[in-house]
Amino acid sequence: MLRRDDGANWLVITQPEHAALSGRLAQVWATIPAPRAETLLAVYEHDNGHAPSDANGHWNPQTGGVQDFRSAPKEMQAEIARRGVERLAVESPYAALLVAIHFGEHAAKEHINAGYQLLQACDVLSLAVCLGIGQFGSSKDTPAFRPEGQPLLDLTFHHHSNNTVGLNPWPFAPERVTVRITARVVQARRYASADALAEAFHTAPLRDISVDFMPA
Numbered sequence: 205m206l207r208r209d210d211g212a213n214w215l216v217i218t219q220p221e222h223a224a225l226s227g228r229l230a231q232v233w234a235t236i237p238a239p240r241a242e243t244l245l246a247v248y249e250h251d252n253g254h255a256p257s258d259a260n261g262h263w264n265p266q267t268g269g270v271q272d273f274r275s276a277p278k279e280m281q282a283e284i285a286r287r288g289v290e291r292l293a294v295e296s297p298y299a300a301l302l303v304a305i306h307f308g309e310h311a312a313k314e315h316i317n318a319g320y321q322l323l324q325a326c327d328v329l330s331l332a333v334c335l336g337i338g339q340f341g342s343s344k345d346t347p348a349f350r351p352e353g354q355p356l357l358d359l360t361f362h363h364h365s366n367n368t369v370g371l372n373p374w375p376f377a378p379e380r381v382t383v384r385i386t387a388r389v390v391q392a393r394r395y396a397s398a399d400a401l402a403e404a405f406h407t408a409p410l411r412d413i414s415v416d417f418m419p420a
Contacts (some may be wrong), residue, residue: 205262206334207255207272208387214413215387216261216270217334219254225385226250226330230322234377235390237318239298244303246292247323253288260398261390261405268394270401325359332361333383333415337369362420370420381417386410 206222208215227248230236237243254262254273264271273281293300301309305320306327317348362370390406395401 205258205270205273205380207270208335209392210389212392213271214390214392215413216390216405216408217385217387218258219251220258221273221331221385222334223251223327224248225333225383228324228383229326229329229376229381232376232378232381233322233326234375237322238322242296242298242300243319243322246298246299246306246319247326249288249292249299250303250306250323250327251288252291253286254282254389256287257284260402263395263396263398263401268396268401269392270390270405270407300386310327329361329417330370330383332412333385334387337361337415360420361417362416368416368418370418372420374419376417381414382414384412386412386413 205219206217208217227244230244230247251353257271262271263269273284276284285304289300289304289307292303302323304321307324359375360372360380364370386411388405389411390401390408395404
């Protein structure tokens with residue numbers, strides 16, 4: 205779960221929703237490494253292990269609030285990663301391998317590394333959209349993305365406004381890319397139980413978040 209503080213409320217986005225946004229970004233990338241379908245599958249599904257825990261808001265019993273994945277216990281993070289890799293391996297061992305690398309494993313083959321770097325770059329850009337591009341300051345380096353047979357490419361993005369980011373170099377095929385995601389607006393308070401949070405989560409008002417990516 206991703207939790208973005210917004211005054212008296214939290215803007216809450218599930219990890220699978222964030223991953224789907226990463227996939228939409230990858231879909232319009234200028235160079236998608238082979239095997240194309242399996243690489244895109246990995247980007248779209250890299251957080252599918254979160255689906256069961258995020259379905260009802262992911263209650264944190266210690267704080268009574270929404271459990272943001274970034275502050276979750278290491279054991280919980282490891283279990284979610286393992287679950288996601290195992291689920292994806294049933295459909296595509298290659299996609300599962302890219303996701304395993306995303307969660308800390310290592311592979312050295314160039315074509316595997318290229319697919320992994322695409323996953324990482326789109327993951328970072330999606331997180332910027334979900335969590336608020338302003339918090340990244342004036343620029344942010346993503347992990348290097350290396351298409352097969354091409355030199356390393358380090359993306360830097362520049363914060364122009366609350367919803368416009370300039371990317372340098374420009375990585376997408378279209379001349380401009382607009383992405384949207386919907387967050388749930390959950391009151392920021394302590395909830396007495398998982399059921400109480402689930403009710404607030406499922407009845408929360410919705411807020412659309414939109415960001416324009418353009419050449420820097």
